[in-house]
Amino acid sequence: MSRLYDTVLEMVVTYRFLPNQRINEVHLARKLNTSRTPVREVLNRLHAQGFLQLKKGSGFSCREFSPREIQELYQLRSIIESAAIRLACENATDAEVNQLQIFLQQTGPEPGDRSSQQLVELDQQFHEQLMVLARNEEMLKLLQNINARIRFFRWVDMDNKRSKTQVEHQQIVEALMQRDAAAAAALLEDHIHRRLDEIIHAVKAGNEIMNEQREQAS
Amino acid sequence: MSRLYDTVLEMVVTYRFLPNQRINEVHLARKLNTSRTPVREVLNRLHAQGFLQLKKGSGFSCREFSPREIQELYQLRSIIESAAIRLACENATDAEVNQLQIFLQQTGPEPGDRSSQQLVELDQQFHEQLMVLARNEEMLKLLQNINARIRFFRWVDMDNKRSKTQVEHQQIVEALMQRDAAAAAALLEDHIHRRLDEIIHAVKAGNEIMNEQREQAS
DNA sequence: GCGCTTATTACTGTATACAATATTCAGTAG
DNA sequence: CTACTGAATATTGTATACAGTAATAAGCGC
Numbered sequence: 051m052s053r054l055y056d057t058v059l060e061m062v063v064t065y066r067f068l069p070n071q072r073i074n075e076v077h078l079a080r081k082l083n084t085s086r087t088p089v090r091e092v093l094n095r096l097h098a099q100g101f102l103q104l105k106k107g108s109g110f111s112c113r114e115f116s117p118r119e120i121q122e123l124y125q126l127r128s129i130i131e132s133a134a135i136r137l138a139c140e141n142a143t144d145a146e147v148n149q150l151q152i153f154l155q156q157t158g159p160e161p162g163d164r165s166s167q168q169l170v171e172l173d174q175q176f177h178e179q180l181m182v183l184a185r186n187e188e189m190l191k192l193l194q195n196i197n198a199r200i201r202f203f204r205w206v207d208m209d210n211k212r213s214k215t216q217v218e219h220q221q222i223v224e225a226l227m228q229r230d231a232a233a234a235a236a237l238l239e240d241h242i243h244r245r246l247d248e249i250i251h252a253v254k255a256g257n258e259i260m261n262e263q264r265e266q267a268s
Numbered sequence: 269m270s271r272l273y274d275t276v277l278e279m280v281v282t283y284r285f286l287p288n289q290r291i292n293e294v295h296l297a298r299k300l301n302t303s304r305t306p307v308r309e310v311l312n313r314l315h316a317q318g319f320l321q322l323k324k325g326s327g328f329s330c331r332e333f334s335p336r337e338i339q340e341l342y343q344l345r346s347i348i349e350s351a352a353i354r355l356a357c358e359n360a361t362d363a364e365v366n367q368l369q370i371f372l373q374q375t376g377p378e379p380g381d382r383s384s385q386q387l388v389e390l391d392q393q394f395h396e397q398l399m400v401l402a403r404n405e406e407m408l409k410l411l412q413n414i415n416a417r418i419r420f421f422r423w424v425d426m427d428n429k430r431s432k433t434q435v436e437h438q439q440i441v442e443a444l445m446q447r448d449a450a451a452a453a454a455l456l457e458d459h460i461h462r463r464l465d466e467i468i469h470a471v472k473a474g475n476e477i478m479n480e481q482r483e484q485a486s
Numbered sequence: 487g488c489g490c491t492t493a494t495t496a497c498t499g500t501a502t503a504c505a506a507t508a509t510t511c512a513g514t515a516g
Numbered sequence: 517c518t519a520c521t522g523a524a525t526a527t528t529g530t531a532t533a534c535a536g537t538a539a540t541a542a543g544c545g546c
Contacts, residue, residue: 051324051529076497085531087305090499091312098313100409106269107537109498122406126348129407133347188340189347191318192410269499294527303501308529325507327528 051088058082058092062101062112063201069114073102100199117250120203124246127196130189131177131242132235135222138183139231150179151223154216161212169208170201176219180226180238204245206252215241269306276300276310280319280330281419287332291320318417335468338421342464345414348407349395349460350453353440356401357449368397369441372434379430387426388419394437398444398456422463424470433459 058078067073079089093110096102102110157172164172174197181190197204218241225234276296285291297307311328314320320328375390382390392415399408415422436459443452 072497074497086498087530087532090309091529094309094312095316098316107498119406122404125404126406126410129348129351130344133351186340186343188337188344192344290527292527304528305500305502309499325528 051091054082054084054088055092055095058089059096059101059198062096063198065112065202067112069112071111072108073110073112075109099195115200115203115253117253120200120249120253121246123196123200124242124249127193127200128239128242128246130192131180132239134181134184134186134189134193135226135234135238136231137185138180139226139229139234141185142183142226146183147223147227150176150183151227153179154219154223157216159213159216161209164209166205166208169212170204173204173208173215180222183226203249203253206245206249211248218244269309272300272302272306273310273313276307277314277319277416280314281416283330283420285330287330289329290326291328291330293327317413333418333421333471335471338418338467338471339464341414341418342460342467345411345418346457346460346464348410349398350457352399352402352404352407352411353444353452353456354449355403356398357444357447357452359403360401360444364401365441365445368394368401369445371397372437372441375434377431377434379427382427384423384426387430388422391422391426391433398440401444421467421471424463424467429466436462 061067073093075086075089075093079086082089093102097104097110101113103113104110153176157176161169177197178190178193181193184190218237222234222237222241225237279285291311293304293307293311297304300307311320315322315328319331321331322328371394375394379387395415396408396411399411402408436455440452440455440459443455
């Protein structure tokens with residue numbers, strides 16, 4: 051069941067289903083070599099977690115994100131990450147902070163030959179490691195939920211912006227090392243807001259970039 | 269379906285099911301005059317939203333909250349409510365703030381003859397109205413989810429503490445009126461942390477208070 | 487050809503059946 | 517009486533069937 055959940059979640063977050071178009075349970079079940087019942091169970095879970103919408107008589111469909119919704123999710127993400135790094139400045143051990151520094155160095159300043167998907171993954175690892183230092187499991191789960199829901203949009207310009215992203219990550223870790231909570235939080239918020247601006251800009255610019263990314267995901 | 273969801277959610281948050289004891293789907297379906305399938309669909313949703321745990325072969329059960337988990341949820345709640353009132357200081361109209369003041373006055377400083385359940389409901393309305401002023405739907409949904417999950421514990425000493433709660437609510441609204449974000453946030457955090465301390469204390473004191481509340485809910 | 491109505495087909499939401507697994511009960515030995 | 521084993525029963529997870537509804541196709545009139 052959890053494998054089925056992971057499979058369908060992956061399809062949802064990579065927008066294999068067109069927004070607002072009904073997910074055909076019969077077809078999906080056949081495609082996944084199972085019956086409708088476990089498929090519906092998974093779809094119900096994803097609906098409850100904010101990934102899908104459900105309309106009586108029309109079944110489940112992928113949600114279409116308005117710029118407003120994206121902005122709200124990013125704002126929420128900024129709030130919890132900002133709080134998390136403040137907690138991390140209090141709670142993290144020196145060893146943990148050094149480990150994060152090593153991770154940054156190992157993942158380099160340049161994208162190298164990594165795909166956008168890999169860069170998104172590395173970016174996520176960095177932010178989740180920060181969140182782990184806050185020692186609040188609920189906050190970590192929340193960040194993971196948000197990141198999954200906005201995953202499609204987090205691809206925007208990822209490879210072109212990797213150097214700047216890593217510079218900003220580095221500054222955040224340095225503030226964390228200095229246990230300067232205010233500076234760390236401000237840097238993190240700026241970092242997230244910059245990304246949000248880029249994404250909103252891309253979404254408003256139309257669907258061309260979005261279609262390219264969908265193809266890249268295939 | 270949404271009525272079924274509401275019914276089962278109510279049973280879950282009032283701990284009609286004992287923690288860690290399997291929820292019997294057949295019995296529950298019979299009790300609710302439906303078949304197992306929609307019951308399972310609801311249970312899957314509640315599981316996905318953090319209300320229930322699921323073990324293969326053993327089905328769904330109510331989670332048992334450790335003091336750690338309660339503390340984490342309250343910490344998260346404090347973070348988002350604190351951020352929300354900062355946003356409210358920027359975004360709320362004078363009319364909206366006045367409406368909140370009127371709500372406080374209409375719901376009085378004293379519990380009156382209200383039940384604990386009604387007091388919990390009024391407390392929740394106050395906090396949700398604050399959250400609405402932040403103009404972030406995701407944050408409101410998150411607060412509602414957290415409040416539902418900790419609902420059982422929010423009953424602790426509710427009637428005995430109503431006067432103090434309302435005084436604190438009033439101070440928060442006054443800071444909001446003054447558009448003093450720092451003061452409002454500090455007051456709100458203190459308010460939430462005081463409640464958390466009371467609840468953790470009660471939970472650690474044993475199960476007597478908890479059993480009384482379960483009986484009161486029946 | 488277009489628009490409307492009706493018939494047909496497909497799909498959703500739920501009920502029921504089935505297979506696998508977990509739990510409970512009964513019998514036996516020490 | 518206690519502990520262990522095997523059988524019987526109950527429950528879960530999934531497959532399939534059914535009824536109601538939504539979507540599509542076909543036919544007819546203008």
